[in-house]
Amino acid sequence: MTSGVPDFIVAGTARSGTTAVADTLRDHPEVFVTTPKEPHYLGLGRRAPAYTGPGDAETINRAVVVEEADYLRLFEPAQPGQIRGDGSSSSLYFHEAAIPVLQRLNPDVKVVILLREPLARAYSAYQYQQMRGFETATFAEALAAEDQRIADGWHHIWHYRRMGEYTPSVKAYLDAFGREQVGVWFYDDIERDAGAVLRDVLAHIGATPDATDREALRRINVSGEARSELMQRGIHALTRQVAVREAIKKVLPYRAREAIRRLNLKPTGLPTDVGAELRESLRPDAVALEELLGRPVPWRS
DSSP, X not given: OOTTSOSEEEXXXXXXXXXXXXXXXXXXXXXXXXXXXXXXXXXXXXXXOOOOSTTTTTTHHHHOOOSHHHHHHTTTTSOTTOEEEEOOTHHXXXXXXXXXXXXXXXXXXXXXXXXXXXXXXXXXXXXXXXXXXXXXSOHHHHHHHHHHHHHTTOOGGGOTTGGGOOHHHHHHHHHHHOTTTEEEEEHXXXXXXXXXXXXXXXXXXXXXXXOSOOGGGTSOSOOOEESOHHHHHHHHHHHSSHHHHHHHHHHSOHHHHHHHHHHTEEOOOOOHHHHHHHHHHTHHHHHHHHHHHTSOOTTOO
């Protein structure tokens, strides 16, 4: 371990279980994860963000840790010998910015990558933005508007389709750090055997594997429509400010927060009207990812 820098990162991708994994790792006595879980310094730091999408000003623009000194201070509370981690899911998508910083800070860093079937991931991100009160378009409208939104400076959570192009980012990390330092897991693996994934991740980052099958990994980032619009507006008003969200996280563990959120969610299926088109457009990436990893990709068909 190198003092004061991350020993591992949970690099992404967003809406693929990164929060559940990072928060569960945080419970392990040998592991320290920064607060906030996503400082976003590696991929987005070194300049003040000025994203322009709905809600970006009060969320991502305030959440990014800009200065390196401030970022490194996040690791100071770690106990001697603890394995220190950063759970910023932006680190995978913004690999071109993140990798050089990681190579400078700690060339021996362990990288944890979690990937999800791209349509399911995209729709989860879409519903997440709906739940927060920021997304008002239909899923089809949002996909059609994506290129313009990106050109207009909306931050990466809005990049529903583009964030599903995994191969360039995964290849960049493998090229930079090698296969011994980069571990890749699929959301399907977590759904099938969460305990096994957790033990694999712990072993990968150098912690003692925990034989307990953690409940926190069983239902990850559940998305859906709000049952009560009034309740949803209340949740949104309370959590739109970064400081409030971080205060809530200190009081309520991940499982409690997810349970409260699920109370007002009505699960919905993936839209069939745009699903086939989106899957087909991302099929070449799935083929390339399978060739890169040398093992089956669950959503390739």
